[in-house]
Every structure is written in C-alpha cells, then in structure tokens.
Amino acid sequence: MARTVNAQARQEKRDLIIQTAVTVFPEHGFSGTTFALLAKKIGISPATILLYFESKEELFRCTVIEPLERFREPFLAFSTYEGTPLEKILAMIDWHVQMVASTSSYLRLVQYVLGQHQRFPQEAEALYHFAEESMNRLTSVIEDGQAAGQLQKLDAREVAWGYICFIQGVGLVNTDEATSPIWDSMRRVGIHMFAPVPVTNP
C-alpha cells in the first residue's frame, strides 16, 4: 500500500518535471535548458531532477517520447468521430488548428526535434513513427470520403502526408495570437487540400 502511494507520488512528480520540460526545452533548446532553470520553475532542487532521470539526455528523451502517448489520442481522435468522412476531416482540421494556435508546447518540441533529427535520432524516430501512423489513419478517412463522393479522387496518401506537413508548417511559421484571423485562413486552406467536392444547388 505504502508502496503504491509512494509510487504514485513519484509518478506525479516525474510527470510534473516532464510537463515543465516540455515547455522549457523548445524555448531554450537542449543545451540552453539547465537543470537549474527547470528546477526553479518547478520549485525543487536541481539535484532532485536527477533522482527521477539518470541524465539530461534521458530527461529529454522521456520529455519527447512519453507525452507522445497522451498527445496521440486527441491528435488522432478524428478517425473515431461520429459523422461522415468529410465531417471527420473538418473536425480534425478545427482541432489541429486550435492546437497549433494555442501554441501547444509539445508541438513546438516536436518541431525542435524534427528540425534537429540528426542530433536526436532516437526521439525523431519516434515522432516519424507517429507521423506515419497519423498519415495511415488519415489516409483511410480520405479514402472513405472519396468512396462516399465527398472528396475528389486525389492520391489519398499524398494528400494525407501533405496535410501533415502543412499543419506542422503552420505551427512553425505562425506566431500570432490564438484569436488572430490567420487561423481561420489556415483552416480554409487545410480544407481545400482535401479537395472536397463542391456542393451543387440543384
């Protein structure tokens, strides 16, 4: 029992560290992020962090890989939404743009790792794996939409991968407030990428 309590408390503090690291790493870079800075933000001692992670490298690895699990679900939730394929896609774009617009720290961390994939090959690998999974799921939905006549018949995989690149690019290039009209524009551009069949009024 005590063990359970301890283990839980330990896990919670571990999560707290990772949560802070997710915001700090992309802002200061790997080398620019010091244990002192992290510890100060958390309100603990630098040495304490090393009770939870063997080294800075391990902390970084965990900071990239572990939240991926929790990030995956909302990011990929579109494939289980209720509704037609086009509705799924519209909801997905809404959600993705919203994530990007709120400058999700984790998304910025993803960009940081991808941008330096040679430096962080292991972490980048995990992210590429996730990107491919996203593409696969999205491809299915697109194919469904094409079969249902909601989307024009472009190459579904190409469109899916292109969209994934696009949404990352949107996150990278835009720094506006969440309320900026830019996000609506990006939404519309995103929708267009899937080539929805124009609605005809009979």
Next chain:
Amino acid sequence: MARTVNAQARQEKRDLIIQTAVTVFPEHGFSGTTFALLAKKIGISPATILLYFESKEELFRCTVIEPLERFREPFLAFSTYEGTPLEKILAMIDWHVQMVASTSSYLRLVQYVLGQHQRFPQEAEALYHFAEESMNRLTSVIEDGQAAGQLQKLDAREVAWGYICFIQGVGLVNTDEATSPIWDSMRRVGIHMFAPVPVTNP
C-alpha cells in the same frame, strides 16, 4: 591595393566561417555549437573566429541574416519567370521542393530560428519579414492566374500564406533522400493548393 587584397581575403574567410556555421548551427543547436567544433570543421583555431565576429551571438545573427540576401533571389525568382502565372507557380514549386529536398542547410537554419523565435527575436524578425515579402509576391502571381482563368478564385493571400507554411512544413517533416518519390508527391500536393482549373478535353 594591398588593402583590397586584405579586405577580400578577410571577406572570404568570413564567408567561409558563415558558410560552415550555416550547416553546423541547425545540426547542433545554438548552445551545442561550440567555437571548437566550428573551428575544427573549418580547419582554424577557435580564437580566429573571434577575430571575425565579436561573440557567438553576433556570429549566429550574421549566419542567419547575411545569407538571407543571397537566399532571397532564387527563392523569389518565380515572380520574374517567363510564362503564364500557372507556369510561374509550377516552376516555383519545382524549385522550392528541389531546395527542400536537397536539405538546404539554410532552410534548416530558418526552421531552427522560427521554432525558437522567442529565443532569437531579432533573427526571427528578419525571417518573418522575408516570409511576408514572399507572400506578397506570390499573392500577385496568384491573382494574375485567377484573372487569366488559370486558377480558381480562392482568397489569394490565404493560398499564398498557406503554401509558405506548407513548404516549410515539407522541409521540416521530410528527411528522405533527394531521389525519394516523396518529393514528387509534395509537388503535386503543392500544385493542388493553388487550385488550378482542370483542363477539359473537348
């Protein structure tokens, strides 16, 4: 005359340092890039770099901003190509994808700076300025294409900005060889973003 020789030699070595820094900074990050590492790659002493740049910060700034001038021309050349607006756009996409596929170091540096724009505000500002210039030029071409009936009438600015995000995202997410078929896919997706009017066979 001696002055000219000296000044020229000096400029050449300065350029060599920047050229090396362009490849090293995005690969190792700002803090991870040491004078020792740079100097070794160039084949000079670390102290020598300090003869050409006052500090690491200045070196970084120059590494981001100075090549931008030379980068600008080919990147924006599309607006002066011969041909119809659609031909300009197709050529531009070809060229951009080619740049991305050859993993232009400078493009990766751009991503690095944009991804940490809070950390490098001055450098990011210069890049945003460039992005806006690109968008403006591209917007003109799109409007021309729409007027000529080659492109469907989407919001030209939105499309232009969306494309710029997309091409950055393509560079960020893809790490394949230059010969990979992925680049052809990205080309096609890029073209679709501009909504070319389908050619009808009578």
Next chain:
Amino acid sequence: MARTVNAQARQEKRDLIIQTAVTVFPEHGFSGTTFALLAKKIGISPATILLYFESKEELFRCTVIEPLERFREPFLAFSTYEGTPLEKILAMIDWHVQMVASTSSYLRLVQYVLGQHQRFPQEAEALYHFAEESMNRLTSVIEDGQAAGQLQKLDAREVAWGYICFIQGVGLVNTDEATSPIWDSMRRVGIHMFAPVPVTNP
C-alpha cells in the same frame, strides 16, 4: 538548527576565502590573482569560490570592505585608551607601527586600492571614508592634548591628516623585518609630528 549549522559553516568558509584573498590580492594584483591560485592556497576547487561570490569583482569588493569593520576597531582603539592625550597618542603610534611592521596584509591591500583608486572607486571610497573617520578621532585627541598643554598648538587637523599619510607611507616604503631598528625610528618621527612639549628638568 540545521540551518544554523549550515549558515555558520558557510560563513566560516566564506571568511576563509576572504582571509586568503586579503593576502593574495595585494601580492599578485587584481588581474594577477586567479581563482586557480586562490583555490589552490585554500585547498578547494576554483569553482567553489564562485559559490560564495558571484564574480571576481564581488570577491575583491568584499575582500576590501568586509575586513574593514574588524580592522577599524584596533586601528581606532587609541581614542578610548586610558590615560592622558599624549599617552593615547604614544600608544597609538606604538600600535600602528607594530601593525605596519608585521606587514598586515590588509594594510597592503589598502595601499593597493588607494594606489589604483581610479580603477577601484567603490572600494577606495570606503577606505577614504575610514581615513576621514580616523582623522576626526585623532583630531579630537590632539586638541585635548593641546588644551592640556602636552602638545604645542599646531593645527590639529593638519597634524592628524599628516600623520595618517605618514603611517601609510611608512607601510608602503619599508619592507624590513619586524625586528628592524627602523621601526623605532619611525616611532620617534611619528611622535615628533605631534609636537609634544619638551619636558623640562627644573
């Protein structure tokens, strides 16, 4: 309680560093005094010194200013001695010469700072302040001695300031052993500066 122990240990080590710095700075100068040298003399690592002082400048400032407090008391004790004004002055000279002859490191540090007052204005300011305080106290005693008929009526402030210059000069110019007869000479010269009324044998 643990706090007390820690704080005390910390203060003790801090004092040890300052104590060493008091001897090393005047011997090697500011720039010539390296953390490595100091650390070696103390038997710790150079980095450790930086745990107690933020920078070399701060260490120097503390090394000059903090011991001044402890130095002040014995240096100015003469004004509270028992005895006639002349006896006070004689005792003071005895004591001052003794301090100088034992080459008090702190006195040499004082000389170092005064000699480069433009370079160390803050530290020099503190020392000038102390010198003025010394002069004021000494002036009082001289005036008492003149009123008591023990000293001839010279300008008391002039004599006091002159003596302070003299005793500093004695410390600066003489490097002899503490046992050298030179110190007796300096004592006699010092006494003469106060113009004691000759004792007449009736």
Next chain:
Amino acid sequence: MARTVNAQARQEKRDLIIQTAVTVFPEHGFSGTTFALLAKKIGISPATILLYFESKEELFRCTVIEPLERFREPFLAFSTYEGTPLEKILAMIDWHVQMVASTSSYLRLVQYVLGQHQRFPQEAEALYHFAEESMNRLTSVIEDGQAAGQLQKLDAREVAWGYICFIQGVGLVNTDEATSPIWDSMRRVGIHMFAPVPVTNP
C-alpha cells in the same frame, strides 16, 4: 648617418612607449595593462611594441627603471639649490608636494611597485636604492641645517627617512585637485618634521 637618424627615431618611439606605459601601468595594473590598450593610446599596432621590448615583463621593467634617471634629477635637485639648508628644505618640500599634487604618473608607478615589491623584486630594488640615495642626500642637508642652528638636533637619518615615507604617503592617500588647500597643509606638516628652530622676535 642613416644609422644615427634611425637610432634616434627608434629611441624616440621607445621613449614614447615608455612614457605612455608610465601612465597606463599604475592605472590598470600590470596584468590589466594590455598591449592593445597601450598601442591604442600611442596610435600604433600592439605588435610594434614588441619590436622595442622583448616582452611585457621587460617593458614593465624599463618603464619603472629608465624614467628613474630623469626623475632623479628634479627630485634630488634640492641638495644643489642656492641658499641655506633650511631654504633648501623648504624649496624641496614645495617641489615634492607640487609633484605629488600634480599626481605625477611616475610617482604612482613607484607606489604600485613598492606596494607589490614581492611581485616585482627587481624593480622595487631599484626604487629602494633611489630612496636610500635620497635619504643620504637629505641627511646631509639636515645635518648642515642643524650645524647652522636652523634645525633642532634630531637624528638626521631618522628625519630624512621619515620624510621620505611621509611624502610617499601623501601621494598615496590624497587624491584632491592640485588646487586643494590640502597641499598647503601637507607642506606645513612636512616642514614641521624637520623641526626648524622657531624664529624669535627680539
């Protein structure tokens, strides 16, 4: 002939360097004085200085020792003045105080070396030698004054040495403008050290 011209030009530039070094060394200390700083003040290149002095140490040595020759003459000129011994002494004090009050750079360099005599033993030795010579000459004048009944019969060597300490201390401790009344005070105190026989009005 050409040789003579060159040799003379060489000597002149050498003197210029030393002259600058005399002001810079006591202000910045030995380690704090860089070739770059000196060169900038002179208007030449740092490397040029090393054409005239083998090393920084040698430059310092020459900067201390060589001007001593030129400094000696005015400093010791009192012994050849016209007039009675007391007049000589009064003139000497005038002159010395004036030198000190004009913050003669060389005097400050002397203080710098004396204060760190352990660090600069060779240079300090030369200065001690000069101090002794000064004392000897001054002792003669004092003895003459005493024989002439102008000075009371104190130990002449003691008085001479005490005065030398005093004048150094005056230079060390005072930083006032040359026009400050402090210098008149110091003059009077200096005179008193020689114990002139009071002039009686019959």
Next chain:
DNA sequence: TATGAATGAGTTTTCATTCAT
C-alpha cells in the same frame, strides 16, 4: 620597419553530476 592575422595558453564562468547529510 610596421602590422594584420593567427593561435596556444590561460582566465572567468557555467553546469551536469556526485555525494554527504
């Protein structure tokens, strides 16, 4: 002769990491 360019040795300073408490 004079100097700009280059650098190796050394300096301050930072920081991940260890360890005793």
Next chain:
DNA sequence: CATGAATGAAAACTCATTCAT
C-alpha cells in the same frame, strides 16, 4: 526522499606572442 555543497569538464573569450607580408 530531498537538497546544499562541491567539483571536473568544458564553454566563451582574452591576450601575449609569433610570423608572413
């Protein structure tokens, strides 16, 4: 479990000195 103290390794940067021109 948590942390303050300590430090070795390495960083940016400085500077006396050398050398080719």
